[in-house]
Amino acid sequence: MLHVPVLLEESLDFLLNDLSGTYLDLTFGRGSHSQEILNRLSSSGKLCAVDRDVEAITYGQLNIHDERFSIVHGNYSEVKTLFYGQKFHGVLLDLGTCSTHLDNHSRGFSFQGDGPLDMRMDTTKGFSAADFLNKSSEKEISDVIYKYGDEKASRKIAKAIIEFRSSRLLKSTGDLVKIVESILQRTGRTHPATKTFQGIRIHVNNELEHLELALAQLSELLTENGVIVIISFHSLEDRIVKNFFKPDVQFLPKDIPINNIVTQEFKCIKKKLKPSAEEIKRNPRSRSAVMRVFSKA
Ligand SMILES: C[S@@+](CC[C@H](N)C(=O)[O-])C[C@H]1O[C@@H](n2cnc3c(N)ncnc32)[C@H](O)[C@@H]1O
Numbered sequence: 462m463l464h465v466p467v468l469l470e471e472s473l474d475f476l477l478n479d480l481s482g483t484y485l486d487l488t489f490g491r492g493s494h495s496q497e498i499l500n501r502l503s504s505s506g507k508l509c510a511v512d513r514d515v516e517a518i519t520y521g522q523l524n525i526h527d528e529r530f531s532i533v534h535g536n537y538s539e540v541k542t543l544f545y546g547q548k549f550h551g552v553l554l555d556l557g558t559c560s561t562h563l564d565n566h567s568r569g570f571s572f573q574g575d576g577p578l579d580m581r582m583d584t585t586k587g588f589s590a591a592d593f594l595n596k597s598s599e600k601e602i603s604d605v606i607y608k609y610g611d612e613k614a615s616r617k618i619a620k621a622i623i624e625f626r627s628s629r630l631l632k633s634t635g636d637l638v639k640i641v642e643s644i645l646q647r648t649g650r651t652h653p654a655t656k657t658f659q660g661i662r663i664h665v666n667n668e669l670e671h672l673e674l675a676l677a678q679l680s681e682l683l684t685e686n687g688v689i690v691i692i693s694f695h696s697l698e699d700r701i702v703k704n705f706f707k708p709d710v711q712f713l714p715k716d717i718p719i720n721n722i723v724t725q726e727f728k729c730i731k732k733k734l735k736p737s738a739e740e741i742k743r744n745p746r747s748r749s750a751v752m753r754v755f756s757k758a
Pocket residue numbers: 464466487488489490491492493494495511512513514517535536537538555556557558559582671672
């Protein structure tokens with residue numbers, strides 16, 4: 462199944478402030494946002510795209526044939542190095558994983574269907590979920606599942622992982638699913654392993670730290686009034702975004718209303734936009750999305 466983009470129209474209505482401008486899509490995925498940006502830009506507009514997943518890059522190279530478009534394999538935590546000295550009219554961050562990650566069981570992101578326990582978005586580096594679960598201490602595993610997955614049964618799950626390891630190493634997503642199912646019953650429609658998989662995925666990909674690093678570099682890459690659009694999919698990401706752009710109240714002149722002022726460098730353009738009921742019905746994955754928009758002051 463192809464990735465269905467979230468908040469496509471809304472994000473681009475904010476992002477594209479100059480149709481002849483140069484834009485940066487830091488999370489290319491399967492390029493639905495990128496393709497629509499190109500549809501809207503004039504012939505002199507430009508779009509650079511980035512993804513840490515090699516499959517996304519190959520997809521972009523094979524499917525987007527447009528002189529205004531370029532794509533590079535990399536991590537947005539290194540965005541300043543990737544685009545040293547360049548300026549953009551807008552930057553898009555559509556965070557998290559693609560449906561294509563979940564649908565391809567050989568990537569190890571999904572608790573539905575068996576596959577190697579990998580979960581890396583960038584398979585060219587780093588450690589897999591299996592490496593983490595087979596080598597870390599019970600406390601480290603429990604902390605990750607609790608902190609990034611918000612899983613209350615994290616301690617029991619970590620203990621069961623260590624017990625499993627005493628007879629053989631974890632290799633597949635099925636191994637992890639069975640362990641979680643030995644601790645938690647399914648309640649409602651949510652799979653009992655949902656939170657555990659989320660926590661481990663965030664840790665393996667170091668998602669939160671990379672987001673913080675990327676945000677800290679964007680100001681230098683933006684033109685004056687350049688726009689940042691960020692779509693988050695869980696509260697940990699959204700909290701980082703909110704806190705990064707929080708007004709530094711102590712430095713604000715008293716007569717300026719806090720509402721529209723963010724940091725010294727950024728202005729809040731749109732506080733918190735959620736998908737419409739119609740979009741959520743069409744694409745249930747969009748239900749947890751939150752979009753925020755800022756511009757360089
Ligand atoms: C939600 S998808 C983006 C979907 C895309 N907007 C589309 O229309 O198809 C997120 C993408 O960001 C990529 N990604 C996640 N973290 C990244 C990082 N630190 N650096 C670069 N790409 C990253 C993932 O590999 C994934 O392809």
